[in-house]
Amino acid sequence: GAGVSQSPSNKVTEKGKDVELRCDPISGHTALYWYRQRLGQGLEFLIYFQGNSAPDKSGLPSDRFSAERTGESVSTLTIQRTQQEDSAVYLCASRLIGTGTEQFFGPGTRLTVL
Amino acid sequence: GQQLNQSPQSMFIQEGEDVSMNCTSSSIFNTWLWYKQDPGEGPVLLIALYKAGELTSNGRLTAQFGITRKDSFLNISASIPSDVGIYFCAASFNFGNEKLTFGTGTRLTIIP
Numbered sequence: 001g002a003g004v005s006q007s008p009s010n011k012v013t014e015k016g017k018d019v020e021l022r023c024d025p026i027s028g029h030t031a032l033y034w035y036r037q038r039l040g041q042g043l044e045f046l047i048y049f050q051g052n053s054a055p056d057k058s059g060l061p062s063d064r065f066s067a068e069r070t071g072e073s074v075s076t077l078t079i080q081r082t083q084q085e086d087s088a089v090y091l092c093a094s095r096l097i098g099t100g101t102e103q104f105f106g107p108g109t110r111l112t113v114l
Numbered sequence: 115g116q117q118l119n120q121s122p123q124s125m126f127i128q129e130g131e132d133v134s135m136n137c138t139s140s141s142i143f144n145t146w147l148w149y150k151q152d153p154g155e156g157p158v159l160l161i162a163l164y165k166a167g168e169l170t171s172n173g174r175l176t177a178q179f180g181i182t183r184k185d186s187f188l189n190i191s192a193s194i195p196s197d198v199g200i201y202f203c204a205a206s207f208n209f210g211n212e213k214l215t216f217g218t219g220t221r222l223t224i225i226p
Contacts, residue, residue: 004156033213042117042202042216043157056213091156103214105156 004106006092012112021077021109025094032075033093082113120203120217128225135220136187137203146179146186147204198224
């Protein structure tokens with residue numbers, strides 16, 4: 001498809017385990033973003049990539065959270081030693097620089113930490 | 115993190131009614147956006163506003179960028195069943211800015 005895709009769509013894990021969430025942006029989109037959406041809340045910014053670099057990591061809640069992007073394409077958000085408060089939907093968005101501020105969102109990964 | 119103050123939190127209306135929701139912030143923003151999110155999906159952009167005082171329409175939707183740069187509203191006229199969902203405002207500090215700050219959402223339900 002032509003949109004942003006994310007995998008897995010759902011992830012259930014046990015407290016203390018590490019998880020990796022994947023985002024495949026729209027082809028050619030150089031900007032990529034991760035957001036977190038807790039139940040019944042708005043989206044919270046986590047990190048932004050321009051190409052493979054992350055000029056803004058200000059939203060990462062702790063050092064248990066990290067993200068990387070390779071080939072100006074796929075990005076992976078890693079959460080180490082998951083906690084119950086990490087339970088949320090993690091959304092990825094991508095944007096084509098130069099066409100305004102529209103970010104196209106993926107469907108998200110619903111993470112449940114037991 | 116910071117979130118915009120969005121109201122109302124929820125609305126129950128009958129089909130055909132008009133809807134109004136708004137968003138306020140203690141900070142100035144230079145771009146305001148309105149998104150709709152359906153269950154299990156990511157938000158989809160409805161309207162983007164780039165200039166203070168700007169009033170923009172998209173079909174039955176009308177949105178305004180407040181002159182103080184600290185607020186915005188969205189109106190939906192003659193609501194239809196497919197308008198059901200959660201509406202979010204979002205804002206950023208500059209036109210090319212990369213980080214969006216989101217409101218807490220307005221859940222719209224249409225009563226049969």
